[in-house]
Amino acid sequence: MHWLTSIWRNLFRKQAVDSALDAEIGSYLQLLVDEKMAAGADAETARREAAIELGAIEMIKDQVRDVRRGALLEGLWTELRQAIRALRHNPGMAAMCALMLALGIGASTTIFSVFEAALLRPLPFRDTGRLVELMETRLDRGMNEVAFSEADFWDLRERTKSFERVAAYHGGEANLSGDPPEKVSAPQVTVEFFGTLGVAPVLGRDFSADEGRANVAILGNKFWKTHYGGSANILGKVLRLSDKSYAVIGVLPAGEPWIDDQVYVPYPYHPNADRGSWEFSAVARLRKGITPEAARAELQRIGEFMAVANPKEDKGLGFNFLPSRRWIAPDSTRTALRFLLVAVGILALIACVNVANLLLARGLARQREIAVRIALGASRARLVRFVMLESALLSTLGAVLGLALAAGCLRVLRAVEIRDIPRLDEVSLNFWVLFFTLGVTLVTSLLCGLAPALQTPVWGIVTALREGDRQAGASRRQGRLRSMLVTAEVALAFLLLVSAGLVLRSFQGLMNEHRGFETAHRLIFSVSYPDSYGENGRGKQFVDSVLEKLSADPDIISSGAVNVRPVEGPNYGMGIDAAAHATALGSPPWAGWRFITPRYLRTVGLPLLRGRNFNETDKPVWAERGQPPPAHRTVMLSSALAKLIFPNEDAVGKQVSLWKGQGGPEAEVVGVVGDSLERGLDHGPALTVYLPYGRIAVPSEFVLQTRGNPMAVVPAVRGIVRSLDPSLPLADIRAFDDVVRRSVSSQRMNSVILVSFSGFALLLASLGIYGVLSYSVRRRTSEIGLRMALGASESGILRTIVGQGLLPVFVGITIGGVFAVWLSRYLKPLLFGVQPFDVSTYAGVAVLLLVTAAVACFVPGRRAMRTDPAIALRLE
Amino acid sequence: MPPSTNIALLQGTLDVLILKVLALEPTHGLGISRRIAQVTNDTFQVKPGSLFPALHRLEEAGWLSADWGESENKRRAKFYRLTKRGHRQLKQETENWSRISAAMAGALDIS
Numbered sequence: 001m002h003w004l005t006s007i008w009r010n011l012f013r014k015q016a017v018d019s020a021l022d023a024e025i026g027s028y029l030q031l032l033v034d035e036k037m038a039a040g041a042d043a044e045t046a047r048r049e050a051a052i053e054l055g056a057i058e059m060i061k062d063q064v065r066d067v068r069r070g071a072l073l074e075g076l077w078t079e080l081r082q083a084i085r086a087l088r089h090n091p092g093m094a095a096m097c098a099l100m101l102a103l104g105i106g107a108s109t110t111i112f113s114v115f116e117a118a119l120l121r122p123l124p125f126r127d128t129g130r131l132v133e134l135m136e137t138r139l140d141r142g143m144n145e146v147a148f149s150e151a152d153f154w155d156l157r158e159r160t161k162s163f164e165r166v167a168a169y170h171g172g173e174a175n176l177s178g179d180p181p182e183k184v185s186a187p188q189v190t191v192e193f194f195g196t197l198g199v200a201p202v203l204g205r206d207f208s209a210d211e212g213r214a215n216v217a218i219l220g221n222k223f224w225k226t227h228y229g230g231s232a233n234i235l236g237k238v239l240r241l242s243d244k245s246y247a248v249i250g251v252l253p254a255g256e257p258w259i260d261d262q263v264y265v266p267y268p269y270h271p272n273a274d275r276g277s278w279e280f281s282a283v284a285r286l287r288k289g290i291t292p293e294a295a296r297a298e299l300q301r302i303g304e305f306m307a308v309a310n311p312k313e314d315k316g317l318g319f320n321f322l323p324s325r326r327w328i329a330p331d332s333t334r335t336a337l338r339f340l341l342v343a344v345g346i347l348a349l350i351a352c353v354n355v356a357n358l359l360l361a362r363g364l365a366r367q368r369e370i371a372v373r374i375a376l377g378a379s380r381a382r383l384v385r386f387v388m389l390e391s392a393l394l395s396t397l398g399a400v401l402g403l404a405l406a407a408g409c410l411r412v413l414r415a416v417e418i419r420d421i422p423r424l425d426e427v428s429l430n431f432w433v434l435f436f437t438l439g440v441t442l443v444t445s446l447l448c449g450l451a452p453a454l455q456t457p458v459w460g461i462v463t464a465l466r467e468g469d470r471q472a473g474a475s476r477r478q479g480r481l482r483s484m485l486v487t488a489e490v491a492l493a494f495l496l497l498v499s500a501g502l503v504l505r506s507f508q509g510l511m512n513e514h515r516g517f518e519t520a521h522r523l524i525f526s527v528s529y530p531d532s533y534g535e536n537g538r539g540k541q542f543v544d545s546v547l548e549k550l551s552a553d554p555d556i557i558s559s560g561a562v563n564v565r566p567v568e569g570p571n572y573g574m575g576i577d578a579a580a581h582a583t584a585l586g587s588p589p590w591a592g593w594r595f596i597t598p599r600y601l602r603t604v605g606l607p608l609l610r611g612r613n614f615n616e617t618d619k620p621v622w623a624e625r626g627q628p629p630p631a632h633r634t635v636m637l638s639s640a641l642a643k644l645i646f647p648n649e650d651a652v653g654k655q656v657s658l659w660k661g662q663g664g665p666e667a668e669v670v671g672v673v674g675d676s677l678e679r680g681l682d683h684g685p686a687l688t689v690y691l692p693y694g695r696i697a698v699p700s701e702f703v704l705q706t707r708g709n710p711m712a713v714v715p716a717v718r719g720i721v722r723s724l725d726p727s728l729p730l731a732d733i734r735a736f737d738d739v740v741r742r743s744v745s746s747q748r749m750n751s752v753i754l755v756s757f758s759g760f761a762l763l764l765a766s767l768g769i770y771g772v773l774s775y776s777v778r779r780r781t782s783e784i785g786l787r788m789a790l791g792a793s794e795s796g797i798l799r800t801i802v803g804q805g806l807l808p809v810f811v812g813i814t815i816g817g818v819f820a821v822w823l824s825r826y827l828k829p830l831l832f833g834v835q836p837f838d839v840s841t842y843a844g845v846a847v848l849l850l851v852t853a854a855v856a857c858f859v860p861g862r863r864a865m866r867t868d869p870a871i872a873l874r875l876e
Numbered sequence: 877m878p879p880s881t882n883i884a885l886l887q888g889t890l891d892v893l894i895l896k897v898l899a900l901e902p903t904h905g906l907g908i909s910r911r912i913a914q915v916t917n918d919t920f921q922v923k924p925g926s927l928f929p930a931l932h933r934l935e936e937a938g939w940l941s942a943d944w945g946e947s948e949n950k951r952r953a954k955f956y957r958l959t960k961r962g963h964r965q966l967k968q969e970t971e972n973w974s975r976i977s978a979a980m981a982g983a984l985d986i987s
Binding site: 006021023024025027028030031032034035053054055056059060063064066067068 | 904905906923924925928929932933936947949951952953954
């Protein structure tokens, strides 16, 4: 007989199998009787003797069942049904447990799925372990991550032997002709770029080695899908990018967002490339068998050589490289996600402890039932299995609900835009995430069942039956176990609350930083210009007309323009120092430069502290092609920069050297401007040099101050731009408030998640405290009655009960505090303006926990206080 | 030896005995029990509590098959017979047993 069919028969045709066994035993008995009668016994005696010889029929049947295949499965099935029945018998408790576990499992699954997408999923390139990002360093000026200058890149590519391939990337934007025209991301890359990354086009081909100057383009996958519907006929199609034609030769596979939504054009080799302007990112692939240390040593030698060969630009030059995984997420994001994973683990642990506590209490209430089952022959192993099954059942239920919860949370997460968290729209409940959920569920069922399972063998039959539901030694022991669980819960909750408190205070501090500029009622938008706007003054003409038309709008109070969007934009910088310090040693201050229209400062709310603002007479510091250099250059400095360069004097009227160390011109400081958090809220006051705009310095970021809701003027703005040049695309239209909000979205997410986690933790902990105490009060009813009969006051009883309930809370807070002090240093990268050991946060959290716990204790305490001694004593 | 001093069956002994008995002819439970007592000179008295689980185990293992039939005195009874695999199993077990008993006899100096 095939074993599968026999299992099937035993499990699902049980009745037929059982009745066949009955018939077989019956016939055996009949044959036995016949035998006895044939030997001469009368019918009565024969029947009796046969029955004796046969023995206990039920036992035989049981033993036969045990040797059948599937006996173990059947036993499990029976117990499972029992467990389901037990849970249905107490639906409130089952629902409570399942919900707590759903919370724990759902939250863990959500965080893990973000973690998996952001940190565990590899880059979609070949052998990413050898793929690195190269940087220039100027350690003499304290800069260890600088972009490449073009000439430095070509030199390095020429000399290095440690890398198989080296390629450069130059970010860029272009206007894609069409109706309407569109501003697209169109980086220029050297022809080896995709070969270095280790990615091959899915359609068409890569750039060939001699195609540096060819008018060809490769499309990112998303760009191809959104702009051309993923059509296979794209190869050979000609695109107009900023008035130049490019033939499409390839399409990249779907991949990282930053490689996906753009069009790539080749960047050719130039023999006399610029060495002073740092604009290129470089990627490289380590040669097989070369250690990173060896590569670093070689780069060091090349840097020293180049510093000698080009003393003016490459003084102090060195190189560094960073692993490619940084392209997925910056280290701060990695830290934050790891921390959130730990936090959610703590939350899930608290949920487990609470469920264990509930199961323990329920087990105690069923003590007598369990004692009876032991007496009837249930083995301890079987009872433990039963308890474990019950917790596994609850965990499975929790997991199902938790997955639904996680799916909902992911929907929300995908809908909100969070900078710094990569691949958020690729986050899904994929195989790995489900595998993780399965693991969490297993651990949960073990943890929840462990305490009640350990407790089962302690209940001796005799004690349990004799003592019944009264305070036996065993239940006192159990009370201790439950108090320990509460202690653990409080300690874990303390950890979560402290970290939430610290992160929340950091976030509030960040939002309350003095920004310098005003963000309310401000609108920002970008315009992207074709190359022709850089010549003949067309760009300046356009900017002036736009600003003039904007100021005619009654809803717009003020308007201005700048070359770099505040808070979000890239940072273009220069070395700058007082001209008088020209020979001074050491490194000059490094400051971002921004060219602005005169009304820009007023529009963003930056005050002019000293001197004068720019006016029409101030011209750009650069010389226009074919024109003599400007005779008199003027700049304004941010207050912090002015103090740094001219510590004890007024900067106004002084001369400064621009692009210090690179042979830049001198200029006069005409004004000092208030400081602002131009580089982002957590960067502190930015060092900024303000330059005048003009014919060759055409700002592309427009800022408007509006009377009402800034977004309300958008149609008017579109109309104005269209009336001046219908081919110019507008992009990134946002309220300034929104720009700032986006810049701190990951900090906001951290605080929102941690605060909600700790809110749940607090709720769970107070439920645990309440549960343990109210149970103990119920059991001590008669003792309390006796005390009252002997003259104890009501308030005395309340004090005793609340004191008893608060004891494990005190212990828990102490333990939690010790662990928090120890662990909070890992939180440091997430904090801003708050120390990891911030006494007021710790104290606040302790008070919060105590007050919540006291409320949770008060309810059962009052019930004890109201005990009627007469009724209580009669319960005996 | 009086039948009452029943020797506890060695693990696995009962299975071989059942196979041996059924190799002669198919029979029902009581018949097996009686034949075992007979062939072992009443050394082994198989009780129903051991017999039935053993029969069912052997059946599940595929060494026996069972059919309902009529006994010599016209009673309905479940008749067990040896399958092909059962015959093979018996052969193998017999070899095992002769090896073991020779070894035991040698070790204990009985011959």
